[in-house]
Amino acid sequence: xxxxxxxxxxxxxxxxxxxxxxxxxxxAYSYDATRTRYEPDAVxxxxxxxxxxxxxxxxxEHRIVITPRGAGSGFTGGALPANGGILLAMEKHMxxxxxxxxxxxVAVVQPGVVNMELQKAAAAAxxxxxxxxxxxxxxxxxxxxxxxxxxxxxxxYGITKDYVMALRAVRANGDIIRAGKRTIKDVAGYNIAGxxxxxxxxxxxxTEITVKLLPMPQFTKSYMGIFPSVxxxxxxxxxxxxxxxxxxxMEFLDSxxxxxxxxxxxxELPEEAGALLVGDVxxxxxxxxxYQLHKLDESFxxxxxxxxxxxxxxxxxxxxxxxxxxxxxxxxxxGSKKLNEDISVPRSKLPEALEKIYAIGAKYGLKVPxxxxxxxxxxxxxxxxxxxNPAELHxxxxxxxxxxxxxxxxxxxLSGEHGIGMxxxxxxxxxxxxxxxxxxxxxxxxxxxNNILNPGKMGxxxxx
Numbered sequence: 001x002x003x004x005x006x007x008x009x010x011x012x013x014x015x016x017x018x019x020x021x022x023x024x025x026x027x028a029y030s031y032d033a034t035r036t037r038y039e040p041d042a043v044x045x046x047x048x049x050x051x052x053x054x055x056x057x058x059x060x061e062h063r064i065v066i067t068p069r070g071a072g073s074g075f076t077g078g079a080l081p082a083n084g085g086i087l088l089a090m091e092k093h094m095x096x097x098x099x100x101x102x103x104x105x106v107a108v109v110q111p112g113v114v115n116m117e118l119q120k121a122a123a124a125a126x127x128x129x130x131x132x133x134x135x136x137x138x139x140x141x142x143x144x145x146x147x148x149x150x151x152x153x154x155x156x157y158g159i160t161k162d163y164v165m166a167l168r169a170v171r172a173n174g175d176i177i178r179a180g181k182r183t184i185k186d187v188a189g190y191n192i193a194g195x196x197x198x199x200x201x202x203x204x205x206x207t208e209i210t211v212k213l214l215p216m217p218q219f220t221k222s223y224m225g226i227f228p229s230v231x232x233x234x235x236x237x238x239x240x241x242x243x244x245x246x247x248x249x250m251e252f253l254d255s256x257x258x259x260x261x262x263x264x265x266x267x268e269l270p271e272e273a274g275a276l277l278v279g280d281v282x283x284x285x286x287x288x289x290x291y292q293l294h295k296l297d298e299s300f301x302x303x304x305x306x307x308x309x310x311x312x313x314x315x316x317x318x319x320x321x322x323x324x325x326x327x328x329x330x331x332x333x334x335g336s337k338k339l340n341e342d343i344s345v346p347r348s349k350l351p352e353a354l355e356k357i358y359a360i361g362a363k364y365g366l367k368v369p370x371x372x373x374x375x376x377x378x379x380x381x382x383x384x385x386x387x388x389n390p391a392e393l394h395x396x397x398x399x400x401x402x403x404x405x406x407x408x409x410x411x412x413x414l415s416g417e418h419g420i421g422m423x424x425x426x427x428x429x430x431x432x433x434x435x436x437x438x439x440x441x442x443x444x445x446x447x448x449x450n451n452i453l454n455p456g457k458m459g460x461x462x463x464x
Contacts, residue, residue, distance in 0.1 A: 009058060029043045032074045032079050034421075036422075043086075064452060070090055090142055100122065111140060114138060115139050145197055156375075166182055171448070219289045221289050225300040225305045227275045228275075230255060232303055251372065253276040253278070254371060272306060338383065346411055354379070373416070377412075
């Protein structure tokens with residue numbers, strides 16, 4: 001338990017109304033999307049960057065652990081206060097869009113700004129912020145940066161790191177640093193912004209983010225390709241992209257998901273449908289969009305597609321996307337608990353990766369429905385188990401470890417967008433050798449020598 005004198009000191013920094021240690025607040029800030037719970041000793045709401053600096057300086061002096069938190073929507077436990085201490089909640093006060101700079105096509109935001117609110121503000125100025133994680137309606141930009149969030153538009157537009165131009169952040173000792181510039185080019189000094197992106201709050205607390213914006217595309221259309229098998233669909237992914245197609249999104253649903261959609265939601269699909277590819281194309285002239293759709297139609301059919309549908313309006317587009325947006329909830333027909341991992345492999349390896357993932361599932365007697373962002377090689381692998389059966393849950397975790405070993409051996413990664421946090425920390429030695437892990441620890445030590453910032457995440461040490 002945190003000594004009451006520290007609670008009083010924090011109240012002196014941010015005001016009594018911004019420090020809570022009552023049970024209701026501790027419970028409310030004890031969990032994220034993993035549904036795992038760790039209660040902090042206190043929840044603190046900083047009002048501005050100076051508060052963050054003063055809080056960190058005090059906690060560093062007294063060796064009090066701090067866990068920064070955005071919206072708490074992460075899937076790997078990155079914002080869980082696993083070591084107690086202070087939960088630094090950014091959403092209450094540090095949630096403003098500070099600037100939309102139309103001339104330089106950048107936005108400056110505080111970390112608590114919700115992703116969708118930034119998208120709307122950019123759109124109102126005729127501009128476009130592409131990163132669109134599935135949690136876009138409630139996840140914060142600070143959390144997106146800390147986890148390097150992706151999204152469905154990543155196939156064409158990339159992920160969060162591709163849009164961060166500059167950051168302001170506070171180190172564990174209270175020092176305020178700037179990293180990057182709003183200029184298009186900047187090669188002066190180390191790329192500190194790049195180090196802070198995806199660092200999950202283990203190195204510094206981000207207080208301001210400058211992101212680049214793009215012109216808003218004028219035309220968008222949705223499409224769906226229907227395939228007899230997963231292998232056909234996966235071949236169509238990398239071959240159509242290699243042939244010059246450039247879709248905004250290319251989302252994939254396998255045969256298990258297709259079956260679940262039919263059974264649970266009654267979605268009408270051809271009997272022989274074994275996999276779906278759903279996505280959008282966009283452009284600034286209608287002819288560009290039609291050209292992209294033609295390339296996809298041509299390539300899909302050359303790779304075994306039995307159907308290709310194009311939405312002619314927004315309402316039809318919603319219907320095509322309905323299957324993808326319901327992929328996650330419908331697969332509960334295969335088990336009460338899903339072990340959801342967001343592995344990523346080179347696109348050309350998708351057919352082989354999925355074949356071997358299904359084989360691992362069969363080895364353990366488990367269903368493994370898969371869906372996700374096939375356009376960038378990022379697959380959501382769902383090992384389905386009976387959550388009330390400890391033996392089956394153990395088998396599920398063994399299957400996950402084999403899947404991680406498989407994808408790393410194929411040049412892939414443990415996480416395409418969810419990060420490492422706590423849930424994937426035990427597997428870091430699969431993806432990195434001893435020298436690389438030692439370098440991570442050295443970087444952590446340089447930023448946070450007393451190990452007060454979100455310790456124990458990403459395979460880094462817990463407090464001594």
